[in-house]
Amino acid sequence: MSERFSAAYDALLARWPAGTAELTVPTPYGPTRVHAYGPPDGEPLVLLHGGGATGTVWYANAPALGARHRLYAVDILGDAGRSLRAGRPLRDAADLADWLGTVLDGLGLPTAALCGHSYGAWLAVTFARRSPQRVTRLALLDPTQVFGGFRPGYLLRALPTLLRPTAARVRRYLAWETEGSTPDRGWSELYVLGAIDRPGGRPVTGRRADPGGLTVPALVLFAGRSRAHDAQALTVRARRRLPHAEVDMLPGLTHHAIPTAAPAELDRRLLVFLAREHPGG
Template sequence: MTRTAIGHFTDDGARATFLAAYDRAMELWPGPREELDVETSYGTVHVHRYGPATGEPVVLLHGHAGHASNWYPQIAALGEHHPVYAIDTLDDPGRSVQRAVAAGSAENAAWLGEVFAALDLDRIHLAGLSYGGWLALNQAVHAPERLASVAPLDPGGIGKVPARFYAHMIGGLFGLLAPRRWRPTLGRLLANPALSAPPEMIAPLMLAMRSYKPSTRPAARRFTDEELRSVRLPTLVLLGRRSALLRPAPALARVTALIPGVRAEIVERAGHGLNLERPDLVNDHLLRFISGAVSGAR
């Protein structure tokens, strides 16, 4: 669920090299954007902000080992009418600096809640991918007070992680070592959008694999039936048909049966990284869902 030790780079030189690549990756975002550091009980959390000064905020949580640049296809669309905040997860390589382990569900909800409070955010539309999707659902279960809606995208915590997920990760690593001209084809075969992503976005990932410790985290804890039944927010769950993390049909059946009023859908021609593989579709679904949640609150 979380790393069991404080995440860190092997040395200052490795961190500086990573951050230079990270800053280049963030140039994929439209501008202008603002960068903020928020102090929490678990460390300093780095946040990127884009969009208007008013409107209900959209907050984005990236997946395992990712960072805020991973949302670049969503920022302009979501930020047209909403302030958008993308958070570098506390225990992943990025500009956040961890000082204490957030060991369980309550602790993870606590540090994220501290970020929301420090930024004075309310009526938040919280979206997350993979581990970020787990964090989003976890917030809806344990600390929903500041949330207006939640949108987990191919999230952890819905079902047991299948063995093919680990094979998918290994295949993706080998794919990144292949000649660049082969990567888009390999990406389509493996349903791994990272293989055809801009090189600026991939460079920090490759650097972190070598210099960020610990480099792995346990699989996200599976939510109990009671936890999922407790979600009382408008909820959108999007699942990739070719997801390596989930078995989409059983995952769809579980969230539909347990989360009251959930809108859930399997996205065709998409794997685990569906926000990169089908960005226009994901943007359209998110915007329509958020618009409905805003209208329903009036």
């Protein structure tokens, strides 16, 4: 991990509320960093970041969400952050889902609500399909590889930042995708540094995670101006695949603007969903 990445990570972490605990959870796949905040007896909410974002990205959401819930913002193993691969190989989606289960075990959580953005939403669905009895609520924020694939134009812009990343290239890509919205500058710098340094290695990916058949209460929020995919089309598809879910838009936001831009509206929607009584929930 480069000093610049570490400094940017710490700078974003410093913006979490006072009382945030830094936990290192041992797992068979390696030690996992978790930022914990909120009342210890609050209903647990596990936050799973988008690709390259790290668990620090939820800093603006922590005060409101952590007023009612015990938050656990995880650095996804194999992605940028302070979780370290060690021990059992992390090779595929099944391994990643198993890893998340061991993280919940290490936190003493037999069950929890999961909230994932982008890649984190794919992981949340992947885990829920394998361990539905452990998921009490499922919130998916502009999920990728769940209800559909990426737009070709988005892939053309994104792939160079994955295959041959440079700071200038990643900044141009991020500026293009977030045009018209206002993601946090500190987080944007951390994202750039993580892309060129890759302190966690390359993230584990897999096939599309089909949520069809899941009965857990679910909230799906698409970014209205996402360039990653056609949010309007995926809204229709999400309502078909998860007819019991609440499906809506976050207007004006792009894919990478979540969750640092307009956090108050996102917090409001999440808190209403998490507090609502659901049949069988």
